Amino acid sequence: MEKECIVLAGGLGTRLRGTVDDVPKCMAPVAGRPFLHYLFDYLERNGFSRVVLSLxxxxxxxxxxxxxxxxxxxxxxxxxxxxxxxxxxxxxxxxKTTGRQVYVMNGDTFFDADTDAMRGVHEHMGAAATLALKPMNDFSRYGTVETDDGGRIRTFREKRHCRHGLINGGIYLLDLESGLFDGLGGRFSFETDVLQARVSGTVLGGYVSAGYFIDIGVPEDYRQANADFEAMFAHDEKH
Known part of the structure; x- marks a missing residue:
């Protein structure tokens, strides 16, 4: 079976203007390489066979x-x-995908989650969609995701300061035959019109991972990514 991923790489990067050149956000240079390079490395390590860039x-x-x-x-x-x-x-x-299951990844976040373990949770729950969730402490930039004891997502909370909680890590596994997009077409938000709107009547799974996470969407975290990736990947050959 194909292991396929859609990478959402069409973002303008407006909040990075003045910090990086006028390039798509996924192409922002991080430690000497386009950010998308590191996502490709991640997809390679996780054994993907097909990648669709949404541009x-x-x-x-x-x-x-x-x-x-x-x-x-x-x-x-x-x-x-x-x-x-x-x-x-x-x-x-x-x-442009071929199977029933497809992963989706944000092109401006890096989350070192185990996609095979995530699929195990997804299939065990019979979920229409499973989200990779990252535990965080003392944050206000992200909304939170609340699950029940079985790992099913029950609520999405708006951004507010939290001492600790789970955030949406920007990696999803979707069952394309689950009817997740039924009644929707053209322009719509996955987060608002699908996840938040259908959480009560749809099985949405949560896979929690403590893996490294960074979102380069704002200048402060973009600079942090440069420092982190320089340290983590300095041994890699530049190309």
């Missing part, structure tokens, strides 16, 4: 870079004709 803003830049990559997985591109929101982008890119 929009400056898609040619991403496509040129992707064409230069020599990877053990096949790479395809799905280009939004107009901005479709995260949900519309996933639905469009899913047309």
């Amino acid at each position: 929009g803003y400056m898609h040619e830049t991403v496509e040129r870079w992707a064409a230069s990559q020599v990877r053990p997985f096949r790479i395809a591109a799905s280009v939004e004709p107009t901005p479709l929101g995260t949900g519309g982008a996933i639905a469009l890119a899913a047309e």
Whole structure:
């Protein structure tokens, strides 16, 4: 069975303007390489066989870079004709996938979660979607995700200061035959119109991982990613 992932790589990176050059957010340079390079390394380590890049803003830049990559997985591109929101982008890119299960990853976050263990949770629960969740302490930038004792997601909370909690780590496993997108089309938000709107009547699983997490969407964390990745991947050969 194919192990497929959609990478949401169409973001403009408006909050990084003035910090990085005018490039798609996934191509922001981190420790000397495009951020997408590290996501590709992660996908390679996790045994993916096919990757669909969901593109929009400056898609040619991403496509040129992707064409230069020599990877053990096949790479395809799905280009939004107009901005479709995260949900519309996933639905469009899913047309280029082949199986019932597909992972989805945000192109501006890196979360070192075990995708095979995540699939085990997903299948055990019979979930329509499973989210990789990251435990965090003393934060206010992210909303929180609350689960019951069995790991089923019950509530999504708005951003507020929390002493500790679980956040959405930006990796999902979807069952494309579950009806998750039924009644939705065109432009819509995956987070709001699917996850939050359907949490009460849909089995959404939570897979908790303590793996390294960073979101480069704001300058402070972008700078932190540069420092972290320089330390973590300094031994890798630059290419």
